[in-house]
Amino acid sequence: MTDIPSNLDELRERIDRLDADILRLISERAECAQQVAEIKTQVDPDAVFYRPEREAQVLRRIMALNKGPLDSEEMARLFREIMSACLALERPIKVAYLGPEGTFTQQAALKHFGDSAVSLPMAAIDEVFREVEAGAANYGVVPVENSTEGVVNHTLDSFMDSSMCICGEVVLRIHHHLLISSTTRKEKVSRIYSHPQSFAQCRKWLDSHYPHAERVPVASNAEAAKLVKTEWHSAAIAGDMAAKLYDLEKIAEKIEDRPDNSTRFLIIGNQQVPMSGEDKTSIVVAMRNQPGALHDLLEPFHRHQIDLTRLETRPSRTGVWNYVFFIDFKGHCEDPVVEAVLEEVRLRSAELKVLGSYPVGVL
Template identity: 65%
Template sequence: MSDEQIRLGELRDQIDSLDQQIMDLVSARARCAQEVAEVKMAHNPGQDVFFYRPEREAQVLRRIKEANPGPLSDEEMARLFREIMSACLALEKPMHIAFLGPVGTFTQAAALKHFGHSVVSVPLPAIDAVFREVESGSAHYGVVPVENSTEGMINHTLDMFMSSPLKICGEVQLRIHHHLLCSPENRDQDITRIYSHQQSFAQCRQWLDAHRYGIERVAVSSNAEAARRAAEEPGTAAIAGDMAGELYGLDVVAAKIEDRPDNTTRFLIVGREEVGPSGQDKSSILVSMRNKPGALYQLLEPFHRNGLSLTRIETRPSPSGTWAYVFYIDFEGHMDDDLISKVLSEVEAEAVELKRLGSYPIGVL
């Protein structure tokens, strides 16, 4: 045997030994997770026990990223542990996660990124259907889009919070890459029609005008639906992501055609319980102010005076009357903090209504 073969054999033996150690440690972690579940059930007999704790998982993932020795990137190491935690949690009972469907959408990709692949993902046809599924208890959590870095806020999601009792339990940001896709059988045909969601058309407008000007653009309910049609109809293509393309067996005609390379969508995790502090948190509220001069100043001044950082403020028409408005506000910190509690009390004293939508960990992955 050559020196190369001898050395490769030694390295492969070492890898086999390390693989066994990894399996042993993962199995030990899984058994420990089972014991945690048993302790919770024993101390809460007859009650609904929440095994998934968003704040705890965020703390674990942050610690993994901080302690990562390399050579894998911090993000890659955290994703590996995300899947380990997802599998361990599913030993008791896999969580059901409702998302804006159908299967193959970016919202499903966001759900799997946040919860891991050991959950049961439940596609639903509309944002309000996701809220209802979680409110009824048929799903543990829901995942809905709330804003895109190119096209702004998704108003339907904001409006749902006005009437829903659900809390925001987490957030996840997903880099959105759009591809022009077509069926392998139709690749050599001229494309006469392109299907996609209207948001995706807007995010790829410049590329389409430059490279596919004059071709009919047909808006459909989702990018997954666009991919399905492109797989079945000759002479058509779809704008969609990797998941939808793989699901329907499409080829990439042109990759990453979004106009902005940093195109990102933020998704919210909605659930029925409040989330404890994780150490790096964000909070969201809805505020309805009295219609009088200086109302917006009165709303924002306590945040400024106390040094709280606002990360988002949006205005939506109030369902209670014409020319009345509700403010959706995100800010850094947890509502359990004494300072934030004091600021919200000040705001509440001047507001018609203040609704606390929840505090939750700032997205780790």
């Protein structure tokens, strides 16, 4: 950049020329996406157009190439939307999520798939699983754990009865706001609606600012936002998407007790995902009820130096005081070392189920 424009008009002309170049290049990329779709369809009429491992590789490459001034995550988000729009030209993706509209799960779905995906709200987590299993949706998005309140048991239980694979993950920073409608009298708020987990994540703030307000748990934050529209003395705890969707005013922002409050969501689908170069694997293991069972389960991971990122225990449905273990670890099930570890675990356990190997969340 040796030839720096000397005035505002020259800068604006240069921006116009750059915009035209960007437009041309995006259009060329979209045409390439259409050609990819044609080739895939000729080879296989039922071809899979969305490739999680390929998308993760592209976004990682963009972040590695980026030299600023936009930060790498912001640049990756821009490319995510370009890729989402190009993919919609091939075949729009239908994504089921825990609804209604305006939930953090919908926000996670759009963060992962982009705004060109068709998002389908479901009333419960098990309905998300059924929608994908039936083929009515290509993928589903479900919450699995929160950094403050821990694991979402309903999601783990659903995996025990489902044939779905985990195809990806997305981590969403969760910011809660106290919202009111245009008819709410701020000084008279005596009832607050929200999801039970949101109440737990904002407990200290509520104890300090609204100690006497009735806390009414509902199925989702979006439902809480919807209820506030009809009452003059109530408020809701919800996020930005719900505030915008239901036209509510924020009277207090970021009221979560922990500033690093975040939730991890899983992408479920019918496909096994090839290696992307930076992957996780999730498994569920039922162990025989005997001394040293947990040690026997974990020892192969330690010996082969495989990094465990999560270990959860749930009661087994096959016997009283028996348990199953949900484990996440770094690596892909096609990696020879991981294959060897899983074979050892299979021999030591009563049952082993691989839920899926998938790219580590990029954004």
